[in-house]
Amino acid sequence: MTKNILGLDLGTNSIGWALVKQDFDNKQGEILGMGSRIIPMSQDILGDFGKGNSVSQTAERTKYRSVRRLRERFLLRRERLHRILNILNFLPEHYASQIDFEKRFGKFKVETEPKLAWKNTDGQFSFLFQSSFSEMLEDFRASGQGLKIPYDWTIYYLRKKALSQKIEKEELAWLLLNFNQKRGYYQLRGEEEEENPNKLVEFYSLKVVDVSADEPQKGKSDIWYSLILENGWVYRRSSKTPLFDWKGKTRDFIVTTDLNDDGSVKTDKDGNEKRSFRAPSENDWTLVKKKTEQEIEQSHKTVGTYIYETLLDNPKQKLKGKLVRTVERKFYKEEFRQILEKQKEFHQELQNDDLYNELRS
Numbered sequence: 001m002t003k004n005i006l007g008l009d010l011g012t013n014s015i016g017w018a019l020v021k022q023d024f025d026n027k028q029g030e031i032l033g034m035g036s037r038i039i040p041m042s043q044d045i046l047g048d049f050g051k052g053n054s055v056s057q058t059a060e061r062t063k064y065r066s067v068r069r070l071r072e073r074f075l076l077r078r079e080r081l082h083r084i085l086n087i088l089n090f091l092p093e094h095y096a097s098q099i100d101f102e103k104r105f106g107k108f109k110v111e112t113e114p115k116l117a118w119k120n121t122d123g124q125f126s127f128l129f130q131s132s133f134s135e136m137l138e139d140f141r142a143s144g145q146g147l148k149i150p151y152d153w154t155i156y157y158l159r160k161k162a163l164s165q166k167i168e169k170e171e172l173a174w175l176l177l178n179f180n181q182k183r184g185y186y187q188l189r190g191e192e193e194e195e196n197p198n199k200l201v202e203f204y205s206l207k208v209v210d211v212s213a214d215e216p217q218k219g220k221s222d223i224w225y226s227l228i229l230e231n232g233w234v235y236r237r238s239s240k241t242p243l244f245d246w247k248g249k250t251r252d253f254i255v256t257t258d259l260n261d262d263g264s265v266k267t268d269k270d271g272n273e274k275r276s277f278r279a280p281s282e283n284d285w286t287l288v289k290k291k292t293e294q295e296i297e298q299s300h301k302t303v304g305t306y307i308y309e310t311l312l313d314n315p316k317q318k319l320k321g322k323l324v325r326t327v328e329r330k331f332y333k334e335e336f337r338q339i340l341e342k343q344k345e346f347h348q349e350l351q352n353d354d355l356y357n358e359l360r361s
Contacts, residue, residue: 001025004032013039074181079106081180087358088349090173092128094119116174117154127151129171132158143312153311159304162339166346172339179336184303184329200257203290206230208246229253235277254278254286289326296327302335303327 002023009016018034082099083106085091091099098112108114118125127133136157140149155178158171167175210228217223225243227235235253237243258266258274266274280287296306307324310317317323344350 015039075107077180078177081177082106085173085176088169088355090169090176090349092116092119092170092173116170116177117151127154129154129158129168129174132161132167132171135161139312140315145312145315147315149315153308156304156308156311159302159335159339160308163302163305163342167343169347169349172343172347175339179332182332184327184332197263198259198261200259201290202255202257203287203294204253204255205250205291206233206253207250208235208248211244211247213242213244233275233277235279237277237279251279252282252287252291254280254284254290285326289328292324292327293331296331302338303331304335 005020007018016036019032022029095114095116098114100109117128133154207230208227209230212226214224222238222240224238256276
């Protein structure tokens with residue numbers, strides 16, 4: 001009896017194979033073919049594989065494809081804005097000269113990507129908005145700050161100034177391109193959080209005035225605690241470790257309140273308001289987002305003004321990933337609207353109907 005037998009040697013990132021023909025009656029055989037296939041895998045994927053974690057190559061491709069699409073959308077928005085600003089004649093000459101408006105329609109010329117606020121003259125860079133930078137320095141000196149101030153902070157000064165005073169058209173172009181890039185967080189499949197009017201999600205920083213524990217349940221290691229907050233609310237949660245040390249401490253909470261269609265708070269059959277609590281860690285994404293948004297709302301300032309005045313008080317405040325990290329897009333849209341409404345008073349191009357129709361076409 002003769003059989004063809006396929007043998008496989010399975011490794012973590014390779015497969016070895018051999019196909020043999022075996023004659024069992026005459027005890028003879030021959031190798032018909034052999035080889036190996038190496039599967040390229042990065043070290044982190046190999047590590048997950050060794051731990052028994054499944055790895056989806058499709059998920060990896062989807063992740064990278066999403067990144068590419070986000071970048072492509074940003075570039076497309078920038079190209080469209082370049083074309084609009086060029087028609088308005090708002091772009092600085094050194095910047096506009098590096099953009100192709102004839103064949104590539106708003107894209108930078110090959111191997112060029114100039115900075116709008118910085119002009120390169122024979123290898124020497126000079127800041128274009130020196131006058132506004134000097135005005136900003138006066139603000140910092142008046143607030144008693146004697147540190148060196150970066151030129152890039154001028155963008156926040158202009159975002160505040162543009163709400164009440166005229167800024168130059170090139171400065172306005174700088175702001176518009178900045179808004180085009182940093183637009184705030186946008187919840188997918190809906191406009192912010194207002195698409196669910198029956199849920200109100202808020203940030204609170206409240207002191208725990210008392211803590212009581214339920215009787216332990218048989219067969220369970222965790223105990224339910226009632227934490228009485230300073231405003232009378234009761235936060236119920238289970239924990240395997242005692243929570244009595246929370247008494248007298250102030251904690252940050254994300255509070256979700258159920259609302260009726262008329263905006264009133266829903267109640268249960270006992271008349272208690274339907275409200276859920278979450279006490280996340282200080283680095284929790286939702287906590288940081290809600291806390292920042294509440295501070296901006298309570299200050300009655302735009303995002304740009306909030307950042308600028310925070311820097312005036314504390315120039316050592318870190319901005320990137322710290323001060324304003326996750327803020328709803330509606331805050332940026334409102335600031336953008338206020339700036340354009342004010343600057344329309346000073347720039348006739350923003351009021352020209354013929355020019356507006358040309359931009360739309």
